[in-house]
Amino acid sequence: MNARYPLRLILLILMIVGGLFSVAWAETVFVQAKTAKLRSGKTSLDKVVADLQYGEALEVVKTEGTWTEVRTRSGVTGWIFASKTTTVKPSGGGDDELAKAGRLFKGKEASDATASAGARGLTEVSGEYAKRSGISQRDRDTVDRMTAYKITDQEVEDFLKKGELGEYAK
Amino acid sequence: MNMRNNRAIAAAITFGAIAMLTAWADVSLAADKKSGGSRFGDILGGLGTLAGGLMPIGYEEEQSLGQAIALQVVARFGGTLEQPELMRYVNLVGQAVALTSDRPDIPYHFAVLKDDSINAFAAPAGYVFITNGLLKQIHNEAELAAVLGHEIAHVSQKHILEVIQRSKQLAGVSQAGLAAAKQNPQAFKNIIDTAVKKLLDEGLDQEKETEADALGDVFAARVGYDPTAYLTLLTRLRTLKGDDPAFFKTHPNFSARIDAVQNSIQSHGLKANGVLLAERFARRS
Incomplete structure (x- = not known):
């Protein structure tokens, strides 16, 4: 056998192993x-x-x-x-795995809440709580407005740019 | 199989067990009631309720709980300042910090309470309040960002939700969402009242406040604000109010907080080269 072949084989193995290690690392x-x-x-x-x-x-x-x-x-x-x-x-901010499983387990309540979660302002549950707890209409409106108040991601980006914050720093 | 699948399977097994336990307890309770015996059913019913109380609170449920607590905060502090430019400014600073926090994928809502005391609060699901009294003590945007960061950290670490989880177990309520509010409104109200008392009167555990201080400053620094601004604010408040535990009864004293924030800045390698934006804060726009 030509001595060059084992040498090439060793080099090939080293390249493959080195490549695998670089991927792993x-x-x-x-x-x-x-x-x-x-x-x-x-x-x-x-x-x-x-x-x-x-x-x-x-x-x-x-x-x-x-x-x-x-x-x-x-x-x-x-x-x-x-x-x-x-x-x-x-880990994610919304629901973790257990909470997701919990929602499945809770069934109908979860699906009802999903509908209200997308709605503007107070959910049905907190609206009902406000009534039962004697929270004034003024205070209900306040939390309702607070919930509905929206700032877009683009507005935040523009705000950061104007303040030369983060990646916009000079 | 990856870790995510393993966690999902573990979650499914856990909830399968909880579901079986709860269903078994309910069936046994019904059978016991029919036969006139109740002790065995009571025990199993208690186990089922305990299992339900151990369920983690999902985001939809968190939203209802957060709004209910926010309603109580607004009611107790006489409402919020209705100044559109100020509301927009505080929300912009808050959102900027929230978007790079450890929980950036939920909505956050910020408001200034019409109250001259010096305080700030967070309710679950991203409801954050700062009093007008505290706002008056703040000198620049970096200080405001750190204060809002502290409150965002309470939300991201689910500190209040832990209180509610314990309260649910004590109240024997398996869920605090829509079904619970309809079926057992008093229990739901008790849960909220307990959380509000803990939040506004007693305060969270001091280690949670220390954690929120450290994390909040990290969140603000990620945006590009100077992390030492928070130290300046805490030092100013200590000069103003001292370390009297009667003041800030819901938080550790200022000296302890300043030391903890200093240590956190060092351990996180935060550089004091961020911006303060005092002029923009003075304009509030």
């Missing part, structure tokens, strides 16, 4: 914000190449200053403001 971070923008460069002026969602897993390529270069599951590479990532997988 690639650091993963998760989006720690309701939404985040993946940009082509590490400034807020760079083009947005993807919109990321809360909890999305990202493979870290490198970190420079306050920005981290990452690769999404769909293969898009770009930069995210590092404060919007976490190394710990977010």
Whole structure:
């Protein structure tokens, strides 16, 4: 046997094993914000190449200053403001697994509440509670308005930009 | 099989067991009542109620509980300031912090209470209040962001929900949602009253307040606010009110809070290079 072949075989094995290790060791971070923008460069002026969602897993390529270069599951590479990532997988803010199972178990009550949860202002339950507890109409209206008051994510983004906060810092 | 599936299966098994226990208790109770004996049924019924009380509170249920507590807060503090520009500003700062908090995927609602005392409160499902008295002591947007961050941390860590969960178990109520409000309105009211008393009169456990201080400052720093702004505010309030535990009876004293926040800033590696935005705060826009 030619001595060059075992050498090539060893090199091939090393490359495969090295590749596997690099995949296994690639650091993963998760989006720690309701939404985040993946940009082509590490400034807020760079083009947005993807919109990321809360909890999305990202493979870290490198970190420079306050920005981290990452690769999404769909293969898009770009930069995210590092404060919007976490190394710990977010548990989710709505219902955890037990609560979801609980909703299934509770059946009809959950489906009734779903309808009211999407409605404007007070839910049927809290409205009924207000009546029974003698809460004034003025105070009911206050919580109703508070609940219905909406600020869009874009308005928050504009507010951050004006204040030169986070990724808009100069 | 991944961890998520494992958790889902564990949750399903847990609830399957709870469902069987509750159903078994209900059937046994009915059978006992028919036969005139009640002791065995009572025990099983109690077990079923206990199992129900242990159920985690889902978001829809949390929303109703949060609104009910918010109603009591608004009623007790004489309503909120109805100033559209101020409401928009406080909501913008609050939303900015909430969107990068540890629980960014639920709606948050912010309001200023018409009250001159110095305090702030959070109810479940993202209802956050700051008194006009505390707002008057704040000098810049970074300080406001940290205060709102503290309250958002109570929501993200579900501190009040833990109180309600315990209250549900004591009241023997398996659920505090729509069905409970219709079937047992008094029990639902008792749960809310207990939570309001704990929130407004007795205060949460001090370690929860310390956790909210640390996390709230981290949340504000993630947005880009200077984390030391919160130290400046707490120091100002200590100068104003001292460490008298009668004041801020619902929180640890200021000196303890300042030490804890200082330690948290160091341990989280937060840099004092964020912004304060005093001018924008003065304009409230």
